[in-house]
Amino acid sequence: MKRRDALKDLSLLPLAGGMMLPKIPEKTTSVIDAAANKEIYQSIGVEPIINCRGTFTIIGGSIERPEVRAAMDAAAQSFVQYDELAFGVGKRLAELTGAEWGLVSSGCAAGMKHITVACVTGGNPEKLIRVPDLTGFEKTEVIIPRYSRNVYDHSIRNVGVKIITVDSIEELERAISPRTAMIYIAAGGPSESGPFSTEAIAKIAKPKNIPVMVDAAAEDLTIPNVHLKSGATVVVYSGGKVMCGPQCAGLVLGQKDLLMSAWQASAPHHGPGRDNKVGREEAMGMVAAVEAWTKRDHAADWKKWLSWLDNISKKLSTLDGVKTTVFEPKGLSNRTPVLQVSWDPSKLHITGEEIAETFGRTKPRIALGGSSRDANHTSVSITTGQMQPGEDKIVADRLFETLSQKRQPKKTELAAAGADLKGHWDVDLEFFTSTSKQTFIIEQDGNWLQGSHKGEYSVRELNGIIEGNEIKIRTTDRQPADSITYMFAGTVKDNVITGSVYMGEYMTAKFTAKRHTFRGKREKFMIPGGPPLAT
Structure with missing residues (x-):
C-alpha cells in the first residue's frame, strides 16, 4: 500500500476523529499501579485496540520492539x-x-x-x-x-x-x-x-x-x-x-x-x-x-503473518457465501500481507463498513478496513503487520460470530421527507474556540438533497438525504494536497436545523441552520437603452 493509498483509507478508519470519547471509570486507578498489570489505558477510561489496519499514527503507529x-x-x-x-x-x-x-x-x-x-x-x-x-x-x-x-x-x-x-x-x-x-x-x-x-x-x-x-x-x-x-x-x-x-x-x-x-x-x-x-x-x-x-528475520515475520491470516481464513471457511483472499504486496510501502474477507451484503444483510464501525466502537475493539464495491460485493480487510500473538484468534472468533448471525433484510423504503428544505440557509458552525458563518443552497427531490455549501473560503457540492425530520448532508472542501469532508447530521423543526458536524480527524463541531431572509426591496426599475449621459 502506498502512502497516498493509506491516506484514502483514513476515511474508512472508524476510530479517527475522536468520536469515541473516554468513559472515565467510577473508581479510578493510579496510572503507576495500572502500568504494572498493563491496564494503563483503562485506568483513564480508554479502551485499547487490536490493530488490523497497519501503521496509522492516530492509533499509535507501531509496537516498539x-x-x-x-x-x-x-x-x-x-x-x-x-x-x-x-x-x-x-x-x-x-x-x-x-x-x-x-x-x-x-x-x-x-x-x-x-x-x-x-x-x-x-x-x-x-x-x-x-x-x-x-x-x-x-x-x-x-x-x-x-x-x-x-x-x-x-x-x-x-x-x-x-x-x-x-x-x-x-x-x-x-x-x-x-x-x-x-x-x-x-x-x-x-x-x-x-x-x-x-x-x-x-x-x-x-x-x-x-x-x-x-x-x-x-x-x-x-x-x-x-x-x-x-x-x-x-x-x-x-x-x-x-x-x-x-x-x-x-x-x-x-x-x-x-x-x-x-x-x-x-x-x-x-x-x-x-x-x-x-x-x-x-x-x-x-x-x-x-x-x-x-x-531481523524478515522472512520469518512474513511467514508468521501469513499463518495468522490462514488461521482466520480457516475459521471463516465454513460460512456459506464468505470468501477469503490473501494479498501479498510487492512494493516497499506498508509491506505486509492483507486478508480480504468478502460476501454479498444482500444475503448476509450487513456491509463491511458496518462491521468496521461496530468493531471499532465495541469490545473487544478491533480496527479493520471496510468497503463496498457495489450492492452485491462488500468486504473487510485485515492487515497483519502490527497484530500481536493471539489476536488472530480474537479477530477470527468475532468475525465468525458476526457473519454467522441471522439478520432480517434491511428496509429499503425511505420514510417520507418531513420538511421542504429547498432554498437558501444561513449556517452557523461552532468549533471548539470559534464560530463560522456559512451557507447552504439546497435543491430537494423527495428524500434526496443536492446543492452547494459555501464555507469561508470555497464553495463545494452538497449531497444529502432527509427522512422524516432527520437530515444528513455531506460536502468536501478540496484544496491542493488536502481535503476536509463535512458530515452534517441534524433535525429540522420550525425552519431551523440543528445538529453536529463530523469532520473525521478534525473531530466534531455543532451547527445551526436557518432559512435565509432576503431583504431586497420589491420594486420595479428601468434599464437604460444606451450608455449613460453622465456618471
Whole structure:
C-alpha cells in the first residue's frame, strides 16, 4: 500500500476523529499501579485496540520492539550533550545503512521540515532565525510533481516557501530557477520508474546543485538505499512505522552537510524546529530500531503473518457465501500481507463498513478496513503487520460470530421527507474556540438533497438525504494536497436545523441552520437603452 493509498483509507478508519470519547471509570486507578498489570489505558477510561489496519499514527503507529524500549530506557538514565549525541548518532546510522550520514528527527514530517529549512538557509543562522519570513532569501521555492502532492507537504509549506507544482519532467526542468531550494518527491508510483521518476528528476537536479528529498515514510528500509541509489540527496522515513522504532521519531539519511544544516534547524537549537523536539531516548531508540531491522528475520515475520491470516481464513471457511483472499504486496510501502474477507451484503444483510464501525466502537475493539464495491460485493480487510500473538484468534472468533448471525433484510423504503428544505440557509458552525458563518443552497427531490455549501473560503457540492425530520448532508472542501469532508447530521423543526458536524480527524463541531431572509426591496426599475449621459 502506498502512502497516498493509506491516506484514502483514513476515511474508512472508524476510530479517527475522536468520536469515541473516554468513559472515565467510577473508581479510578493510579496510572503507576495500572502500568504494572498493563491496564494503563483503562485506568483513564480508554479502551485499547487490536490493530488490523497497519501503521496509522492516530492509533499509535507501531509496537516498539523490545530492543528499542531497552535502548530508550537506558538512554533515559544519563545526561548527554545533544550536539555530540547527534554526531555520534549520525555516524552510527551511516555505518548501519551505508548512507553518508544519518539524523533522527521527531517524526518523518519533522525531518522533511528540517531538510526544507536547511535548503532555504544553507546553514546560515542569520537566515534560520527569520524563517518563515523569507524576505530577501535567495532560495524560496520548492518544486513538487503533482503526483507527490499530499497532506504531509504541510511540513514543507510551514517553512514559508512557495510551492511550484509540475505535471511533467519538461515542466519541472522549466520551473527550475535560482530561487529553487529543493525538489520533493513522495515515494511510490511514478517516482519508481518512467520519464518522471526520482532517477530522471535527479539527473536534472544534480548538475544544478538542487537537493532532491524523497518521502519514504511507510516504506521498508533498504540497504543499500534504493532512493539514494536513484540519485536522491536525502530520504526520510517514519521511525514508528515498519521499523517499529519510537513513534515520535523519524529517520533521515543522505548527504552529510545537508543533514548537519538540518540538525542545526532542529531542537534543541532555537530556530524554526524548536517545536519538533526529539529526546535522547528517541535518538538512541531509533538507532536501536535500525540495528534491529538489519538483524531481523524478515522472512520469518512474513511467514508468521501469513499463518495468522490462514488461521482466520480457516475459521471463516465454513460460512456459506464468505470468501477469503490473501494479498501479498510487492512494493516497499506498508509491506505486509492483507486478508480480504468478502460476501454479498444482500444475503448476509450487513456491509463491511458496518462491521468496521461496530468493531471499532465495541469490545473487544478491533480496527479493520471496510468497503463496498457495489450492492452485491462488500468486504473487510485485515492487515497483519502490527497484530500481536493471539489476536488472530480474537479477530477470527468475532468475525465468525458476526457473519454467522441471522439478520432480517434491511428496509429499503425511505420514510417520507418531513420538511421542504429547498432554498437558501444561513449556517452557523461552532468549533471548539470559534464560530463560522456559512451557507447552504439546497435543491430537494423527495428524500434526496443536492446543492452547494459555501464555507469561508470555497464553495463545494452538497449531497444529502432527509427522512422524516432527520437530515444528513455531506460536502468536501478540496484544496491542493488536502481535503476536509463535512458530515452534517441534524433535525429540522420550525425552519431551523440543528445538529453536529463530523469532520473525521478534525473531530466534531455543532451547527445551526436557518432559512435565509432576503431583504431586497420589491420594486420595479428601468434599464437604460444606451450608455449613460453622465456618471
